[in-house]
Amino acid sequence: MRVVSGIQPTGNLHLGNYLGAIRNWVAMQEQGECLFFLADLHAISQPHVPTELAANTREMTAALVACGIDPSRSILFNQAQVPQHAELQWLLNGTARMGWLNRMTQWKDKAGKNREGASIALFTYPVLQAADVLLYQATHVPVGEDQKQHLELARDIAQKFNNDFASEDAPVFTLPDPIIPPEAARIMSLRDGSAKMSKSDPSDMSRINLTDDADAIMNKVKKAKTDPEPLPSEKTGLEGRPEAANLVGIYAAMAGTSVDAVLGEFGGEGFGKFKPALGELLVTKLAPINDRFIHLRQDKDALDAILRSGAERARKLAVPTLDKTYAALGLVRG
Ligand code: TYM
Numbered sequence: 136m137r138v139v140s141g142i143q144p145t146g147n148l149h150l151g152n153y154l155g156a157i158r159n160w161v162a163m164q165e166q167g168e169c170l171f172f173l174a175d176l177h178a179i180s181q182p183h184v185p186t187e188l189a190a191n192t193r194e195m196t197a198a199l200v201a202c203g204i205d206p207s208r209s210i211l212f213n214q215a216q217v218p219q220h221a222e223l224q225w226l227l228n229g230t231a232r233m234g235w236l237n238r239m240t241q242w243k244d245k246a247g248k249n250r251e252g253a254s255i256a257l258f259t260y261p262v263l264q265a266a267d268v269l270l271y272q273a274t275h276v277p278v279g280e281d282q283k284q285h286l287e288l289a290r291d292i293a294q295k296f297n298n299d300f301a302s303e304d305a306p307v308f309t310l311p312d313p314i315i316p317p318e319a320a321r322i323m324s325l326r327d328g329s330a331k332m333s334k335s336d337p338s339d340m341s342r343i344n345l346t347d348d349a350d351a352i353m354n355k356v357k358k359a360k361t362d363p364e365p366l367p368s369e370k371t372g373l374e375g376r377p378e379a380a381n382l383v384g385i386y387a388a389m390a391g392t393s394v395d396a397v398l399g400e401f402g403g404e405g406f407g408k409f410k411p412a413l414g415e416l417l418v419t420k421l422a423p424i425n426d427r428f429i430h431l432r433q434d435k436d437a438l439d440a441i442l443r444s445g446a447e448r449a450r451k452l453a454v455p456t457l458d459k460t461y462a463a464l465g466l467v468r469g
Contacts, residue, residue, distance in 0.1 A: 136167030139273035141174040144195040146334035147344040154319035154388045155279025161203035169209040176214040180256035193438045201428035212445030219453035223266035226460050230296045231262045265289035270453050272309040280320035286313040300463040307459050319388035325359040328377025349418045356414040361406045368402030386413050
């Protein structure tokens with residue numbers, strides 16, 4: 136079992152990242168060899184400020200360690216220090232099809248009406264993502280629901296490459312499986328139950344950041360959009376109530392229980408009672424992460440050392456697959 140996943144170092148780690156992905160990363164460290172990385176090469180696909188990218192890369196490293204990623208056990212690094220990611224992407228560009236990339240919903244959402252003005256990196260972003268996991272022969276990729284389509288593309292690229300350039304008994308790439316948590320696959324904005332919680336939402340009130348203090352968390356939950364009805368006693372009663380469903384889902388994921396169990400406790404109650412309970416649960420669970428983060432983020436040298444040593448280990452693991460890829464394509468390297 137080889138676990139690989141990444142996160143873009145843009146802005147803060149929020150509750151969607153944590154419940155959708157990072158919590159699974161932490162748990163999977165017990166089960167297999169893990170590589171987790173800051174997708175800084177992906178971050179340059181959209182306008183960015185270089186000094187902020189460097190600071191965010193270190194901050195996100197501190198946040199991941201604060202959440203429980205253990206850099207002595209898992210390989211924690213940033214893409215920019217492992218050139219094999221970009222190299223493999225180029226080799227896979229010959230296999231990926233324009234039509235496949237044109238169908239990516241994230242490309243359509245992010246480029247919007249301005250396709251002509253979008254960067255080429257934004258378009259080919261999923262090919263780099265495929266390279267990220269195929270480079271290490273990943274078997275399991277823990278992600279939130281929004282990355283499922285990119286992972287399917289990675290499988291398509293791997294399959295076509297194997298068919299075109301490898302023999303059936305000696306494939307070059309392993310087909311990776313996405314691991315998506317059932318209860319928290321898609322955490323929604325606190326201001327709009329139809330939009331996912333996201334770093335790029337201009338309103339900070341739309342998300343809980345893992346760096347928020349207790350007052351900020353209580354305030355954001357208190358102001359979260361809801362409807363006037365009391366909570367139902369069963370899950371079916373949440374249909375057509377996206378904001379209520381989101382808050383109950385967050386409670387269940389945070390408490391490690393099911394939506395039905397939460398409704399068993401709070402069914403019939405209004406949000407005046409449920410919101411303070413949710414706020415307190417979040418504060419209690421996130422406080423230790425916040426404390427560790429505040430301590431870790433100050434030590435720039437220690438964070439750089441973690442990334443340097445992770446990258447060194449990652450480069451070693453990357454070389455054999457890259458060599459096989461060059462050879463399969465008939466590229467002469469002396
Ligand atoms: P990114 O940085 O947007 O998000 C990191 C992880 O958090 C999950 N996530 C969510 N899960 C549930 N609810 C939400 N509201 C929510 N928002 C984010 C994402 O699904 C993701 O798992 N392209 C990727 C980074 C990447 C990657 C990879 C991931 C680059 N290469 C290779 C896996 C494998 C991204 O932008 O994630």
